[in-house]
């Protein structure tokens with residue numbers, strides 16, 4: 001059934017972007033939608049503009065047919081109902097319950113955990129752990145990328161605590177953070193869903209040693225654990241009263257909303273963290289309750305599928321025209337590539353086409369002076385997302401923001417329109433797609449909605465391809481081999497053996 005729809009999609013005309021606008025005076029109304037957040041007194045919008053993509057009525061109708069063929073509605077209902085949507089691990093995926101949208105019992109449990117987390121955050125702010133000026137948050141992957149992004153996006157001015165996120169096992173990362181913190185006023189957050197990840201546990205042990213060697217008598221008393229494995233955190237030495245649990249059904253790369261968000265709440269204060277959850281919840285409700293192309297994450301997934309599967313695009317690029325969102329591409333890389341970088345479908349059969357493209361990107365305008373040459377004139381077709389905020393994040397002269405946004409919008413226009421020239425080196429082919437996400441402001445609520453939008457977009461893509469976005473077995477083999485190397489076992493290939501010998505490891 002879905003193959004028939006793909007055949008139909010393959011048979012459709014490949015439209016020119018400029019022509020799409022010329023042919024349809026309502027194109028902007030159809031493909032650019034303002035998503036309203038908040039209430040009448042305190043409203044805020046995010047504009048999702050997919051008009052400069054190649055979606056047209058014929059493609060949208062066919063993609064809606066594909067969504068029906070792939071039982072998008074049923075899969076979405078299962079997601080929000082807390083059913084098992086991750087069959088290889090026999091788990092639900094209940095990140096939306098953390099935001100208050102989902103199965104009743106799961107929402108109640110998330111609420112209880114948040115209540116405890118809020119109490120601990122507020123107690124620490126009031127001095128329950130003595131003076132806390134610095135918080136070293138130790139985690140990796142989903143236990144670090146979200147907190148790092150959220151704090152950079154939302155807590156640049158006036159963070160209540162100075163948070164440092166450390167993920168890499170390379171001691172250079174931790175050492176640099178030690179140099180910036182005073183051990184007497186530093187606490188640690190050890191963030192690991194499993195509480196077994198080698199990088200996190202090794203960094204946490206080194207941080208304990210650092211505290212002890214620098215005069216902290218009870219270093220474990222300075223630690224808060226953020227985990228779905230509380231018994232392991234206790235075994236490691238953390239008192240139960242400082243363990244903030246979350247549910248096993250919250251995936252690592254979807255865990256920012258759970259206690260993994262602790263450093264965000266510590267930096268922003270609980271009311272802002274609650275706003276962040278509320279912004280995501282508004283997007284959850286939109287995704288849950290809206291059908292067809294009007295559903296923003298699904299619309300984005302239609303375009304993603306168009307470029308990856310019909311136009312052979314192997315990458316997609318995300319450029320934040322906002323310093324505060326500079327870490328967004330890193331965050332999206334894990335979300336999208338760890339979720340959908342698969343070769344088998346949920347039923348175990350090989351996929352019948354390409355899956356997740358490589359997500360990459362950077363920050364504007366820096367990236368214009370580095371990689372945009374390829375976007376405009378290179379031989380790869382790269383769909384681009386631009387993300388910007390109408391309100392600036394600084395108090396400098398407005399010229400800064402005017403130039404920033406003018407450049408952002410100019411790039412989308414230039415990619416689409418191109419430019420003819422008699423000199424081939426100076427010609428721009430144009431007809432290159434981009435989408436623009438324009439926030440009224442970068443606030444906890446808009447930021448929450450933006451991240452939830454991308455989670456649902458990733459899920460929608462997975463449904464359209466028939467794959468399970470919630471497991472990640474591809475990361476295991478490298479870990480196993482690293483362990484074998486460390487424990488001195490097994491002979492490896494000649495190249496690996498030579499490298500190990502050169503590095504003095506074997």
Ligand SMILES: O=P(O)(O)OC[C@H]1O[C@](O)(CO)[C@@H](O)[C@@H]1O
Nearest residue numbers: 141142143192193194197252475
């Ligand atoms: O939170 P944990 O259990 O330490 O895992 C960290 C990360 O490691 C991974 O399992 C990949 O190795 C990610 O999915 C996860 O976000």
